[in-house]
Amino acid sequence: MSKVSLTIDNKTVFTEQGTTILEAAKSVGINIPTLCWHEDLGSPSGCRVCVVEIVGMRTLQPACSYLVAEGMKVYTNSSAVRTARKMAVELLLAHHPDDCLTCSRNLQCELQKLAFDLGIREIRFTRVRRGLPKDESSPSLVRDPDKCINCRRCLEVCEKVQGVAALSLVNRGFSTIVMPAFEAGLQDVVCVMCGQCSLVCPTGAITEHDDTKLVWQALSDPTKHVIVQTAPAIRVSFGEELGLSTGSLVTGKMVAALRQLGFKRVFDTNFAADLTILEEGHELLSRLQKGEELPLITSCSPGWIKYAEYYYPDLLPHISTCKSPQQMFGALAKTYYAQKTGLDPKDIFVVSIMPCTAKKFEAKRPEMGSSEYQDVDIALTTRELGRMIRCSGIDIAQLNEEDFDEPLGISTGAGAIFGATGGVMEAALRTIYEVITGEILTPEQLAFKDVRGLDGVKEASVNLKGNDLKVAVAHGLVNAKKVLDKIKSKDAPWHFVEIMCCPGGCVGGGGQPIGTTMKKRAERAAALYKADQGMELRLSHKNPAVLALYEEFLEHPLSKRSHELLHTHYTPR
Numbered sequence: 012m013s014k015v016s017l018t019i020d021n022k023t024v025f026t027e028q029g030t031t032i033l034e035a036a037k038s039v040g041i042n043i044p045t046l047c048w049h050e051d052l053g054s055p056s057g058c059r060v061c062v063v064e065i066v067g068m069r070t071l072q073p074a075c076s077y078l079v080a081e082g083m084k085v086y087t088n089s090s091a092v093r094t095a096r097k098m099a100v101e102l103l104l105a106h107h108p109d110d111c112l113t114c115s116r117n118l119q120c121e122l123q124k125l126a127f128d129l130g131i132r133e134i135r136f137t138r139v140r141r142g143l144p145k146d147e148s149s150p151s152l153v154r155d156p157d158k159c160i161n162c163r164r165c166l167e168v169c170e171k172v173q174g175v176a177a178l179s180l181v182n183r184g185f186s187t188i189v190m191p192a193f194e195a196g197l198q199d200v201v202c203v204m205c206g207q208c209s210l211v212c213p214t215g216a217i218t219e220h221d222d223t224k225l226v227w228q229a230l231s232d233p234t235k236h237v238i239v240q241t242a243p244a245i246r247v248s249f250g251e252e253l254g255l256s257t258g259s260l261v262t263g264k265m266v267a268a269l270r271q272l273g274f275k276r277v278f279d280t281n282f283a284a285d286l287t288i289l290e291e292g293h294e295l296l297s298r299l300q301k302g303e304e305l306p307l308i309t310s311c312s313p314g315w316i317k318y319a320e321y322y323y324p325d326l327l328p329h330i331s332t333c334k335s336p337q338q339m340f341g342a343l344a345k346t347y348y349a350q351k352t353g354l355d356p357k358d359i360f361v362v363s364i365m366p367c368t369a370k371k372f373e374a375k376r377p378e379m380g381s382s383e384y385q386d387v388d389i390a391l392t393t394r395e396l397g398r399m400i401r402c403s404g405i406d407i408a409q410l411n412e413e414d415f416d417e418p419l420g421i422s423t424g425a426g427a428i429f430g431a432t433g434g435v436m437e438a439a440l441r442t443i444y445e446v447i448t449g450e451i452l453t454p455e456q457l458a459f460k461d462v463r464g465l466d467g468v469k470e471a472s473v474n475l476k477g478n479d480l481k482v483a484v485a486h487g488l489v490n491a492k493k494v495l496d497k498i499k500s501k502d503a504p505w506h507f508v509e510i511m512c513c514p515g516g517c518v519g520g521g522g523q524p525i526g527t528t529m530k531k532r533a534e535r536a537a538a539l540y541k542a543d544q545g546m547e548l549r550l551s552h553k554n555p556a557v558l559a560l561y562e563e564f565l566e567h568p569l570s571k572r573s574h575e576l577l578h579t580h581y582t583p584r
Contacts, residue, residue: 017083024079032063032074032085043087044096044125047162048075049211051514051529052171055163059099060125064089071095097129103160105136106185107214114158114215115398119525121213122160143188148196150375151204151220151368156188159216165189165208172514174489175318177202189216201321203488205314205512206368206392206521219368219392219522223399226389229360230273237360238276238348239269240340240419243284244366244430244517245393247538251531252397252524253407258534260542263412268405269364270413278419280363281426283336283343286560287311288425288438288551290577291333293568295443295507304328306483306498306505309435311335313373314512314521316581318488323495324583332578336429337363337370338379340419341386342576347564348419356384363390366430366520369512378579392522421556424457424543431536432486432516433462433469436509440473440482442552447475457549463540465515465533468493470505482507487514 013028019036026035031054036043046058054075062071066084071092074085086092104126111117146154161180166189170176177200179192191200209217229237250259269277295307310316310331319326334342341363345356363370370390373379379386391399400407414420425441428434437459445452461471462482467490473480483505485494491510497503513519515532518539543549551557565573 015079015081015083017079017081017085019085020087026079028079030079032072032077032079033061035079036074036085036087041087043074044128045075046121046125046160046213047164049164049167052164052167052211055167058103058160058162060096062092062095062099063087064092093129097131100126100129100131101134101136104131104134106139106141107160108140108157115218115221116215116525120215139185141186141188146190146196147220148198149202149204149220149372150198151371152197152202152206152209153218153220154190154197155216155218156190158214159189160214161187161189162213163189164211164213165217168207168211172487172489173203173205173207173512174492175201175203178208203314203317203321203512204369204372205488207513209368209521210523210525210527219394220371221395222371222389222391223395226362226391226399229362229388232360234358235360236275236354236358237273237362238278238344239274239362239364240278240280240283240337240344241265241269241364242280242337242366242430242517243427243434243539244520244523244535245364245396246427246542247430247518247535248366248393248523249364249396250407251535252393253400257531258538260538261407262542263414264407264410266415267410267413268400268407271405271410272399272403274362276416276419278340278344279415279422279426280336280340281422281429282419282554282556283340284426284429284438285423285551285554285557286339286577287333287336287435288442289557289561289568290573291331292439292442292446292552294331294333295439296446297569299506306503306508307331308508308510311429311435312367312369312510312512312517314367314369315488315491315510317369317372317584318491318512319495320581320584322492323499326495326498327581327583329498330581332574332580334379334577334579335370335373337365337390338373338386338579339577341374341379342382343419343560345382345384345386346576347560350564351418356382361387361389363387364393364396365390366393366517366523367513368392368521370522378582381576381579393524394522397524418556418559421554422548423551423554424546424549425551426554427542427546428539430517430539431463432465432511433484433509434516434539435511436462436482436484436507438551439507440480441550443480444473444475445550446552452550454549462509463536465529465536480507481505482509484509486511486516488512
């Protein structure tokens with residue numbers, strides 16, 4: 012592609028033809044404010060906040076979508092530009108709620124920051140309130156349409172990245188708003204509750220359902236034995252939520268912070284991830300031997316499960332019957348752990364710290380009560396935990412590192428990489444290879460790199476004593492659809508498939524820190540692989556706590572008790 016030369020604020024810029032003015036300006040350190048634009052989604056060009064002045068043109072143009080041209084002269088900070096930007100933001104603020112102090116996005120709101128940066132200290136226009144009701148029907152997400160600025164980011168991510176299209180533009184003119192069709196609640200439409208919309212929303216129009224109050228109440232109740240589990244991806248995003256650099260690995264400090272909050276025991280969901288590999292791996296081997304429904308598809312991601320229940324009910328027999336690690340842990344907490352500690356299961360209150368808003372929905376599914384109680388009482392996102400830590404005044408930087416409690420806190424590197432797309436598959440391949448071949452993998456051989464990375468669909472083949480095990484990995488539901496359509500057409504060569512609902516896997520979950528991008532997802536994933544490399548135990552089937560669990564309680568993978576506690580069924584919707 013040929014190069015073009017232009018000037019931006021009297022600075023000469025050389026860039027590729029087809030580049031936007033916004034991208035060209037960024038390349039030379041010139042910041043142009045944006046609101047509807049998002050680096051992973053493109054440019055709806057609706058907010059007009061990024062307008063610039065181009066010499067020779069009568070009107071201002073949006074930098075996010077206007078392409079550079081040879082000899083172009085651009086001004087990003089002229090009087091006309093500043094006036095237009097302030098006008099655009101003031102008009103948005105004229106019908107935007109002014110409850111910033113109590114908004115969950117306070118200090119993380121792009122509209123708030125933009126108003127500050129542009130020096131807006133008063134609204135010159137008559138303020139008009141739409142007075143639209145909140146949608147709190149979903150256990151995972153809350154919509155506040157009064158805070159919607161019609162940037163369309165949520166539409167873009169829901170339709171183009173997830174292929175769900177649960178949201179649409181409703182009404183016309185001033186009354187135009189983004190919401191489900193026919194003004195229905197999120198609970199009543201085809202929403203997988205992945206929360207990707209909440210990640211890209213620039214305001215507080217879509218947020219996670221805040222359950223921190225319920226956790227505080229449980230921690231204050233002397234009759235409750237409150238325990239917590241933390242998902243693999245949390246250890247590489249929790250620090251980021253508290254202001255540390257992206258991909259900071261804060262496992263030990265996170266454990267210390269949770270103990271300081273008042274949790275009686277701090278456990279690791281990675282333990283249940285290792286357990287998942289043994290159950291799911293044996294399920295795969297059983298299906299291969301019996302010639303049952305293949306490929307087997309992983310079941311760790313509740314958003315993906317809900318998507319399959321909606322769109323591919325005929326493929327439900329292909330999905331592993333294994334519960335997600337979150338739910339396996341909850342079932343064991345109120346049976347195995349209760350038995351070992353002599354506690355009454357009704358007094359055990361299980362909290363999960365998850366990267367995913369769909370985990371809130373999953374915890375409340377009627378199928379998730381095999382302990383005879385609700386297995387997981389509350390699922391919090393990374394963001395909710397961050398709020399609890401800030402509320403408590405805990406300075407994570409000042410904490411000494413601490414270890415998870417035993418036995419449900421013992422885990423392997425294989426469990427850690429569950430948080431990245433391809434991680435479940437890689438963990439499974441490590442165990443399957445050693446179990447079938449009888450060979451011991453070297454540290455170098457443990458890295459099945461063909462299933463790593465952020466390609467939408469990845470394929471690999473592993474030779475197992477002369478037989479090739481063919482696998483595929485997909486993340487983001489648009490990519491999942493490609494794989495599922497191939498399976499549905501009976502044209503799929505694979506034996507085992509991993510699907511993660513969110514782009515990047517759990518590191519990019521809808522409950523992760525605001526400002527999550529593909530670049531940050533990659534950095535978090537890299538941190539998980541680094542954590543795996545630094546662990547003594549890196550194979551799920553060699554986790555001594557999991558082996559003890561089978562010896563003391565479950566007997567063996569796929570036993571009657573395992574099926575009762577660790578497996579489930581799915582519901583066509």
